[in-house]
Amino acid sequence: MSNAASSPIRHAVVLAHPDPNSFNAMIARAYCDAVEAAGQEVILRDLYAMTFDPVLKNEERPVRKGVTLAPDVRAELDMLRDTNVVTFVFPIWFGMPPAMLVGYIDRVLGAGTTVRQVQDRSAEGPLGKGHLCAITTSGAAADWLEAQGQTEALRELAGTYLFRAFAMRSSEALHIGDVVEGASSAFIEDSLQRVRKRAASICARVGQELYGTPLPPQLGDGS
Template sequence: MNDTATPAAPATFNHLVVLANPAPDGFDHSIVAAYAQEVERHHQAVQVRDLYALGFDPVLRASERPTVPDWSPAPDITAELDYLRHCDILVFVYPIWFGLPPAMLKGYVERVLGAGYSFRDLQASVGQPSVAGKPLLSFSTSGTSLPWLDEQGQVLSLKDIFDVYLWRGLGMSQADHVRIDCVVPDMSSAYAGEQLERVRQAAEKACAQLASGRYHERAEAALQRRRTSLGHD
């Protein structure tokens, strides 16, 4: 009989990728594929939620407002919350339309990330249990150039009203954003390849920070800052 204990298998980190683009052959799908391949190459797990392919309903009903007595999530939201609870990093992939993410993704934020989370919770940054302490990584695409978007004030505005707002309001650990511009039907294969390499590098970095505990350290620091701001020890 061999008394030597079998070493425990290394923990698997889970990446939840939420895609919001209705075009099945769009570049955003290539981004998701590149990200997933790199994550799996690092022996971590990835779950993709393609909101349009799933037929996700983005419309928030009055009965879903967290101020409703005896509130409980709708069945479809219960499933999405389960994916969130079991992930270690949340990844958004979406195009920029009229300066903002698609309404589909905004609906996901309202119905899923906002499930049971009131404006008072958001204002106090108490932390949405399903994502508190977890990092947010976003990949956005645009047909116009980044300099042009910056001239319109779109880059800074989107960062403030979406990335930073969600990161702080939901009690997440940080928010990073990879912007890919000039995504058009006739873009060169060389340019597309360069951008997908950026995606793979971002995925590699995310995997490394999860494995090293760096994200966890930032989450603990963020939690301590929230406790201090709220007057807790």
């Protein structure tokens, strides 16, 4: 994570959707626009556009001595070390994140991290003391997912496990359901506005934490 005394607040948005014109891509752009509007920096990592390789190699496993990290993993780690907030944007497919995102977590976020470090919250990875946000979408309605226990499972993944595993400072999630073809323009704009509000809220809170910037009055979080 970056040094607040000398660096601007920086966000990394990790998008995991194969369609560059998808609703998820629109969400990622809306988040980025809101961060820039708040005067903070943002970098977008479109994993499919980057043709990121999600397959963990045997030599990358932390149980082995002398872990060897591939150049693409090192590049991502270098980028994340200068980042204060990491936001994942991805759809829920068959109750799970896309394999592309799981591979990114395996290869990049978990690089060199052992089970003992996860249990002790002693991992010294790129996200340590940073902030995590997960913005997810589904074709199913949010209340249906809640009834299936899927919403809680997602909260456990992003809000508990990753938060604890990588010793992060905070985590939060925003889910948008009923994302189907032919969705109305009003639904799309309302959803993107929720994303913008959440991004603005995160920017304000991190700014207060790092620089003591006063929070705007009546700040909403896009829930």
